[in-house]
Amino acid sequence: MTAEFTTVAQVADIKPGELRCVRFGTRRVALANVDGEIFAIDDTCTHEEASLSEGELFGDVVECPLHGAAFNVRTGAVESFPATRAVRTYAVRIVDGAVQLSEQSASGAA
Numbered sequence: 618m619t620a621e622f623t624t625v626a627q628v629a630d631i632k633p634g635e636l637r638c639v640r641f642g643t644r645r646v647a648l649a650n651v652d653g654e655i656f657a658i659d660d661t662c663t664h665e666e667a668s669l670s671e672g673e674l675f676g677d678v679v680e681c682p683l684h685g686a687a688f689n690v691r692t693g694a695v696e697s698f699p700a701t702r703a704v705r706t707y708a709v710r711i712v713d714g715a716v717q718l719s720e721q722s723a724s725g726a727a
């Protein structure tokens with residue numbers, strides 16, 4: 618099956634070490650630039666209602682601005698409490714400087 622990809626941003630808009638919230642269909646997705654590589658996770662923390670793109674990026678780990686839970690932006694895995702559920706990841710590809718996402722999880726799982 619071929620995944621469909623949608624352009625959501627330009628790579629140039631997200632500098633290394635930065636986060637940015639974008640719309641992807643009805644979802645809010647946080648894009649993270651880790652040393653020039655772009656990763657995409659759900660923007661909403663799995664603990665409560667907080668926007669992860671308003672948090673801080675430390676390497677490939679984003680820290681939630683509300684209570685400090687941390688998630689790995691490559692895998693969505695929880696790195697620190699109080700969150701206990703992973704955030705969803707999205708497959709990312711770069712085409713001519715455009716960041717494109719697909720519904721497919723970055724890990725290949727649905």
Ligand code: FES
Nearest residue numbers: 662664665681684
């Ligand atoms: S809302 Fe993110 S840690 Fe509580």
